[in-house]
Amino acid sequence: MSLLVxxxxxxxxxxxxxxKTDKIIGGAATYISLAASYLLPEIRLVSIVGDDFPQETIQAFQNRGIDTSGLQIKSGKKTFFWKGKYHLDMNTRDTVETQLNVLGEFDPILPEHFKDSKYLMLGNLMPSVQxxxxxxxxxxxxxxVLxxxxxxxxxxxxxxxxxxxNVDVLTINDSEARQLSGEYSLVKAAVKILSMGPKYLIIKKGEHGALLFGEGQIFIAPALPLEEVFDPxxxxxxxxxxxxxxxxxxxDISFENMKRAVIHASAMASFCVEKFGTERLEELSLDELAQRHKLFRALTHYEMDLNTINQLV
Amino acid sequence: MSLLVxxxxxxxxxxxxxxKTDKIIGGAATYISLAASYLLPEIRLVSIVGDDFPQETIQAFQNRGIDTSGLQIKSGKKTFFWKGKYHLDMNTRDTVETQLNVLGEFDPILPEHFKDSKYLMLGNLMPSVQxxxxxxxxxxxxxxVLxxxxxxxxxxxxxxxxxxxNVDVLTINDSEARQLSGEYSLVKAAVKILSMGPKYLIIKKGEHGALLFGEGQIFIAPALPLEEVFDPxxxxxxxxxxxxxxxxxxxDISFENMKRAVIHASAMASFCVEKFGTERLEELSLDELAQRHKLFRALTHYEMDLNTINQLV
Known part of the structure; x- marks a missing residue:
């Protein structure tokens, strides 16, 4: 079950x-690893930071089972920095400032004991680096998964x-799926994108949930309706x-199990947006996770005999 | 089970x-009645048209079990006319032209035998007329339902x-829910709107599905992902x-049954958008309905023991 992130x-x-926040810890691999750490005893992290990155955060990663031996720390250099601003609908955002810093020279070197990983999550990065x-x-x-x-x-x-x-699953949002395929309809977009290589496609639609495409099937996971999306x-x-x-x-990488994985993914994402940054992801209890899974089930579950309609019409 | 529309x-x-279409038959009560006619042997229609309205359409209504004795036909007057144009995303549209015609003088007179109706659907109209x-x-x-x-x-x-x-269920779209409540979050909007009177609220989100709120619960129905939304x-x-x-x-007006009703509603709407106007709604077979119900079930159904997460964490 070894996972490389x-x-x-x-x-x-x-x-x-x-x-607004002050400077807080972010980055795709941070969120991926923290979310994954609830189900896996060990996560193998490959990334890069400058020596301005706090040692206590690295320690906190390790405390959650994240193996940081693939985290390069560049002395005299600064960590990748991103400043963003969200609009009222929370589905669109502007990049206010980006400082690539160490990310500009990122050559991902895998420690020897990472090279047999069975599961690989390639977070958003320059494709050649992936x-x-x-x-x-x-x-x-x-x-x-890419x-x-x-x-x-x-x-x-x-x-x-x-x-x-070269990948099995692609995860992108709806506007990216439209751009990648040149199709407005997400169903047509999915057909085109699946012909580019991935066997499965997940289209993330923010507050409107997520769509899983593959094996000629579609599964729709809802997003949890929240009073406030505090920070997406x-x-x-x-x-x-x-x-x-x-x-x-x-x-288990069957389509049936991917449905459950998409529900768990949606549950984790619903926690993420409840507070700024990674705050909520650092403190989840087993009880909160179990309750959230129940909530998701209640959102879409209905009992209806498939012969009902034949009897009613 | 008598339904008044x-x-x-x-x-x-x-x-x-x-x-583009030529002049075709439309109107809220037309769509409501046609959709309802698949499950009910008799629909009681109250509306108004001019004498330019085709007799064969009235006959077609009657053939589908629609009682047109409450359909006023004003001689020498013209039927309500609407011309609309949709944008690429199909969720927004512009009204190009509206001619109120007979609708401006609509006083809904209920035939005596309509006055004991057990179910009432008040389609979109001036509130005083409703x-x-x-x-x-x-x-x-x-x-x-209003x-x-x-x-x-x-x-x-x-x-x-x-x-x-005075109503039990309000159905509106997401932007209308935001306007009615003054709240951006649909969860907050629902709380406010339910405090205005209705016991249940359905927020329609077009291609993103529909939300049912009531009795402290939320149910989410998906929209069927389609290659093309031909005409919403x-x-x-x-x-x-x-x-x-x-x-x-x-x-059965329990919340559990409303969930099933929302799924059936979504299935009917998914047919509607496949062709222009009412065309698709005039030709559905029992087999098509049954297949669509199966498709909807597959879209959101997953098997997951609620203890799973406790075992995995």
């Missing part, structure tokens, strides 16, 4: 209609296409971490 | 990214508020007709 570890400054990870593995993982974004579609199309041929940062990465950790923990 | 019967001209229907009933129906729109919120707020105190006109009314006809047919 590759992605950014960052400093974020966030502004939402509900408030490719470098695949090259170092001793054998192909049982499941590779996240990406519009920027790489705009500027690194060919590298991205190469990666798509990291929700997509938390979703990905919840998804792959569920599959790794249960060691 | 009050609303517009109209001529529409529609333009979508997929094409109120006039309630005044004529011999006794309060078992269930009253549809309305932003225009009445803008111009007839007090009349609308009066109506909301009437989808909300078809949903309403599917919803109330399911409740009337099963004579």
């Amino acid at each position: 590759v992605g950014t570890v960052a400093f974020d400054v966030l502004e939402t209609p509900f408030g 490719q470098r990870v695949l090259e170092q593995l001793h054998m192909r993982p049982k499941l590779i 996240d990406t974004m519009n920027y790489w579609m705009d500027h690194y199309w060919e590298d991205l296409m190469l990666n798509l041929k 940062t990291g929700a997509g990465d938390t979703f990905a971490g919840g998804f792959i950790s569920y599959l790794a923990r249960t060691e | 009050v609303g517009t019967v109209a001529f529409d001209v529609l333009e979508t990214p997929f094409g 109120q006039r229907v309630l005044e004529q009933l011999h006794m309060r129906p078992k269930l009253i 549809d309305t729109m932003n225009y009445w919120m803008d111009h007839y707020w007090e009349d609308l508020m009066l109506n909301l105190k 006109t009437g989808a909300g009314d078809t949903f309403a007709g599917g919803f109330i006809s399911y409740l009337a047919r099963t004579e």
Whole structure:
């Protein structure tokens, strides 16, 4: 059930209609690893930070079972920094400032004991960097999940296409699915994207839930209706971490089990947005997780004999 | 199980990214009645048209069990006309032209044998006209469902508020729910709207499905992911007709049964948008209905023991 997570570890400054943060810990690999740490005793993290990154955060990662031996710390350099601002609908955001810093020189080096990982989560990164990870593995993982974004579609199309041929599951949001496929209809978009390589596609729609496509089937997971979405940062990465950790923990990559994984992923994402940054993801209890799973079930579960309609018409 | 439907019967001209129509039959009560006619042997229609309205359409209504004795035909007058244009996302539309015609003088007169109706669907109309229907009933129906729109919120707020105190279920779309409540969060909006009178609220979100609120619970129905939404006109009314006809047919207005009614409503709406106007609603077979119910079940159904998470964490 070994899970390898590759992605950014960052400093974020966030502004939402509900408030602003100081510099807090962010990054795709941070959210993925924290979310995954609830189901897996060990997570293998590959990322890069500067020596401005707090040692106590690295210690906190380790306390949650995150193996940081693949976390490069560049002395005299600064950690990747992102400042973002959300609009009222919380589904759109502006990047106010990006400082690449150490991320500009990121060469993901896998420690020897990471090279037999059975599950691989490639967080959103330059496609060629994601490719470098695949090259170092001793054998192909049982499941590779890849996240990406519009920027790489705009500027690194060919590298991205190469990666798509090598992965099992692609996770993107609805506007990215439209951009990648050139199709407005998400059903048509999914058909095109699945022809690019991935066997499964997850389209994340924020407050409108998520769609799982594959094996000629579609599954729809709701998002939990919340009084307030406090901060959506990291929700997509938390979703990905919840998804792959569920599959790794249960060691079952069937479509039926992917449905359950998508529900668990949605449950984890629903916690993420309740507070700023990773705060909520650091404190979840087993009871809260169990209650949230019950809530999700109640949201969409109904009892209806499939012969009912024949009897009524 | 008697169902009374009050609303517009109209001529529409529609333009979508997929094409244009000539003048076709439309109107809220048309879609509601057609959708309901699949589950109920008799529908009581109250509406108004001009003498330009085709007799063969009235005959077609009657052939589907729609009692047109409450359909006023004004000689020398023209039927309500609406011309609309949809944008690419199909969730927003512009009104190009409206001719009120006979609708401006609509006084809904209930035939005597309509006055004992057990189920009442008040389609989108001026609130005072909806109120006039309630005044004529011999006794309060078992269930009253009301549809309305932003225009009445803008111009007839007090009349609308009066109506909301008298109905059981309100159906509106997400932007209308936000306008009615002044809340962006749909959960907060629902709490406020339920305090205005209705015991249940359905928020329709187009391609993102529908939310049912009531008795402290939330149920989410998906929309069927389609290759093309050909024409969304009437989808909300078809949903309403599917919803109330399911409740009337099963004579069960519990929250559990409303969940099933919302699924049936979503299934009916998914047919509506597959062709222009009412075309698809005139030709459904029992087999198509049964298949669509199966599809909806597969979209959100998953098997997961609620103790699973306790065993995995």
